[in-house]
Amino acid sequence: MHPLKRISLSLVLATAFATACGDDGSDTDNSSTGGPITATNATATDTPTTADPTADPTNGATTNDPSTTNDPTDPTGDPNDPFVFDETPPEQLVQLDRMGMPAVATAVISKELKDNYNASTPSDDAASTFVPDIVMNLVGLHAALDDDLMTRKLVPCAKDTCVAQAAPLVVPDTLQIDISKQAGFPNGRRLTDPCVDITLAVVMLDLSAPGQTAATLADVPVNPPKNDKEFAPEFPYLAAPH
Numbered sequence: 001m002h003p004l005k006r007i008s009l010s011l012v013l014a015t016a017f018a019t020a021c022g023d024d025g026s027d028t029d030n031s032s033t034g035g036p037i038t039a040t041n042a043t044a045t046d047t048p049t050t051a052d053p054t055a056d057p058t059n060g061a062t063t064n065d066p067s068t069t070n071d072p073t074d075p076t077g078d079p080n081d082p083f084v085f086d087e088t089p090p091e092q093l094v095q096l097d098r099m100g101m102p103a104v105a106t107a108v109i110s111k112e113l114k115d116n117y118n119a120s121t122p123s124d125d126a127a128s129t130f131v132p133d134i135v136m137n138l139v140g141l142h143a144a145l146d147d148d149l150m151t152r153k154l155v156p157c158a159k160d161t162c163v164a165q166a167a168p169l170v171v172p173d174t175l176q177i178d179i180s181k182q183a184g185f186p187n188g189r190r191l192t193d194p195c196v197d198i199t200l201a202v203v204m205l206d207l208s209a210p211g212q213t214a215a216t217l218a219d220v221p222v223n224p225p226k227n228d229k230e231f232a233p234e235f236p237y238l239a240a241p242h
Helices: 003-016 111-118 122-126 131-151 159-170 195-204
Strands: none
Touching: 131 159, 131 195, 159 195
C-alpha cells in the first residue's frame, strides 16, 4: 500500500478515536454545568462549657501521645498512612463523567447526549437507552472509513455484524475482568494493551473474514505501538511526565 494512504488511514482513525489507551480524557461537556462541581461538608461547632471550679484538675486528664493522636486533617485517621481518601458521602456528590470501555463515550455518543450519557449508569445502558445513538454513529464511522479499510484489503463488517460483535463489549459500558481467564483487554486492561486498536477492529472489521481478528489493527498498528518512555517498575507504574 502506498505510504500516503497508510498515513491517511491512521490520521482519520486517530481523529475519530481521539482518546488513546493511555489517555482517556474526560468527555464531559461542562458548558451546561458552569464548570466543576464540588461538595463541602459542614462542621458542627461545639457548645462552650463552663469549668467547674470545685473539680479536681487531675481527674480524667489525658496525655498527648503522638502514637494515638489522630490528625484531624487526615480522613484515614492514621497519620502514617500515605494514602488520603475523600470520605464525602456519595449522595453529596454529582456524577460528571464515567468511563468503562475505551472510546465509547468519545467516538459513538453524539455531542448533545454526552452529558446525559456521563450522568447515566450501566443500568441505563442495559435498558438500551443509548443504543440507537451508538448504532447511528457506528454507521457514520463506516461511511467515512470503509473505503480506506478496503484499500488495505480489509473487510469491513456490515451494520448488523458490527452491532453483534460490539454489543457484548459496550452494552453495558463497563470494563469487566474474569480472574479465571487470562488477563488482557477486554478481560481487564493492562497498561500495555492496544485497547483502542482492538476496539476499532471489533466495531469496524468482519472478524469472521479470513485472516481478520481483533488484533488485526493492533498489528498495523493504528495507534503508537509503545510509549516513548518505559513504565516505572513500581506502583503506580506510569512513566513520569516530560
